[in-house]
Amino acid sequence: MQSWKLGALLGALMLVSSAAATIEEDLSTVLKFGPRVTGSEANEKARTYFEAQFRVLGYTTRRDVFTYPRFDDLGSDVQVGTRTLAGRALEGSTGGEVRARAINVPGVGTTEDFRAVNVQGQVAVVQRGQIPFLDKAQNALAAGAAGLIVVNNEAQELQGRLGERVVLPALTVTSTAGAALNDGQQVTLSVRVRDGEVRGVNVVAFKSATTRPEILFGGHMDSVVRAPGANDNLSGTVAVLDIARRVANTPLATQSYFVLFDGEEDGLRGSRAFVKDNATAVQGLKAMFNFDMVGVNVTPLRVTGEGRLVGLAQQAAQISGTARDEGGSDQVPFAQAGIPTLFFHRGLDVNYHQPSDTVADPQLIRATVDAALKTAGAALQLTPTGR
Missing domain, CATH: 3.50.30.30 (Glucose Oxidase; domain 1)
Structure with a gap:
């Protein structure tokens, strides 16, 4: 193991207690690691931290590794x-x-x-x-x-x-x-540039008995160069983890996958790899919920995606929505594979992809989780769309 990877592993594990953390603790801990560019030490530290949090909650975790070419400015x-x-x-x-x-x-x-x-x-x-x-x-x-x-x-x-x-x-x-x-x-x-292969790693968490998930909650963990990525997309990552916390001892936990995608900022690399490499699990899904930039209230929380799911979100959680596929985030590969998706977001803030992306509001993240859980219960009652 490379020395920085070993240091990242030990450093992140030292920050994990035997009890599950809070949203506030998630944000403050991971932001200290710095920009989480895919393949970086900060990215590995964050991944190690989130894996440990899932395990504290009783989930099994695995790493799905993929590679892709990338041009880096050094x-x-x-x-x-x-x-x-x-x-x-x-x-x-x-x-x-x-x-x-x-x-x-x-x-x-x-x-x-x-x-x-x-x-x-x-x-x-x-x-x-x-x-x-x-x-x-x-x-x-x-x-x-x-x-x-x-x-x-x-x-x-x-x-x-x-x-x-x-x-x-x-x-x-x-x-x-x-x-x-x-x-x-x-x-x-x-x-100063480097042009070569990058190693991306998705984190997949599930209860050990889960073999065919019915719903997948996902968000990307990586950020861009020089951007700490508090809103884009630590807010969405933490929302996925908090859903896992809230449902850990309920039947929903055994019906779900929780996935932290890597390489989103390089072209949805992690979600595309997941859909490609997990065809059986993907095709059994009733819904994929994606969370991206939900920690800054540029606009009130809204959803876009498959019509039936949007309708459920409007009815169950009283949030606005539009029945359309909105590109640019990790729900896209799932929608292209015929899976009903729902994209939770609050719009682009002024700190988007900037070094100033350092703040995400825990209360907005909690409100997003509340809305997602209300919608998820109804989504599981849906019959497959005949794909």
């Missing part, structure tokens, strides 16, 4: 004099360090824009917008640039993808950082 930046401006590597660019002058290209980096300046051997600086990142990078490369900086149109970090490999160090910076790049100024562009 910490890219632009050095301007004594200042270091943080950046984000464009996915598909190559790593490298370039010491040259920053040349402000007028416009967004079209072929015509590059004709107006000489960027040969220099670092081209272009604005975000109008054309794809790939076109900006290819135009910069064709013009002879040694590196590329794309300036966002707002004071927030920007994560972008080229869509294919371009042999050019390229990154994005915030509008604030872009304003500090003077035309002709000497800079050092450092793009």
Whole structure:
């Protein structure tokens, strides 16, 4: 076992008492680990903590391992004099360090824009917008640039993808950082990347007698780089765990799976792997409930999903809902497999995917759990849809 993994295991276990924790304790404990990017030490610490919590409640847990390719930014930046401006590597660019002058290209980096300046051997600086990142990078490369900086149109970090490999160090910076790049100024562009396989791990909890679950409660445990992920999606993860706490000694526990998905932020990787690798269990489900961003009240709690389930949620829990499949979270692979799904969420808050995503309201999470449990009891009475 790698040393950091052993340390993560021991550290997380030290934080688990012999009694089940509370939502408040879950939040405060896991947030201290930092951003839970799939494959990271913080991700492993969080997983170990949640596994121990399930076991305290009498559940059996297992780990479902899967792998996938991923492009990682290991910490890219632009050095301007004594200042270091943080950046984000464009996915598909190559790593490298370039010491040259920053040349402000007028416009967004079209072929015509590059004709107006000489960027040969220099670092081209272009604005975000109008054309794809790939076109900006290819135009910069064709013009002879040694590196590329794309300036966002707002004071927030920007994560972008080229869509294919371009042999050019390229990154994005915030509008604030872009304003500090003077035309002709000497800079050092450092793009530090890794492109390879990532190991994701889903946590599956169930009562030992559960062989064919009727309902699955799920939420993703991972977050994005530099974002502690309190709302996205520690709030949903904790909601799943709290449902398991509340029903631990009831028949619902033996009818359910509780799944903490990994790799959601990289394209629903964990839920897609679960559906693919657990076909028998998935096809026996009457419902899949997914929880994502339920700890900040941007909008009142609402649900989307299969019509009958939405109707039950409206009737049993008095929450608003729409009978439609809403993409972007872990219920999608289940819906695509023909399973009735219900997606619990409260909308995107201003801290979405930001370092400031550090707060989730325990009372909002409890209210979400209340609504889910009221709906689940009714959902189990439904007859299969004939899939």
